[in-house]
Amino acid sequence: MITGSDLHESRHAVDLAREHSGLCYATVGVHPCSAKLFDSYAGGPEKYLAEIKALALSAKESGHAVAFGEIGLDYDRLFLSPKDQQLKYFEAQLEVAVEVQLPLFLHSRAASEDFERLLSARLPRLPKGGLVHSFTGTIEEMQRLVALGLDLGVNGCSLKTEENLEVVRAMPLDRIQIETDGPWCEIRPSHASYKHVKSTLPKSCKKEKWQKGCMVKGRNEPVAIVRVAEVIAAVKGITVDEVCEA
16 A cells, blocks of 8 residues: 655556556545645645545545555654644645545554544544554553554554553554554664564565565564564564464
């Protein structure tokens, strides 16, 4: 799945999904760290929002977009987009999501109270639900999101600390979706989860020296998703197959 983070990147994601139809799929939406783009758009924020909506509807119709997002709130990176803009355009995009009726691809960092407040008010009109990806919150936050009917995305960033592992251990297995979030969020030797990794990945090389059979260094490519499944299996005391079949 290729994630849209603003209007330009969402268009690019849809183009890639069209080019690799049946293999790749897109999301359409504006990431909270890009919320400032609404106000700086030449046609104004209403036009920007209208173009996001039109793109989402057309890509849904063609089968190339499978989720609306990545939308949400990120209070850890307010230097990228201020809180007031994030709140305003998360709420605006949720209203668009009600019209588009695609599953939500969601982002929440250090913003659980506002995130849950804005989202829960609209979930009755969003029957397809959604996924809070790259979840790094507390057990209590996880339980509240599960109670709202949402799934949780787990990747290397969700598995950095022993506290993270305790949260994943407590997650209902059928509400977990595994992800890489490449090129970010790889499982590193410094992470608490690394001791549970069993698989050996293909060797990696710089993109300028790429050759068949290699990963590109620093991209956390899809093949690495097996490591996420291995860690979840280990902390839950089950097999990798059970994780994948859930």
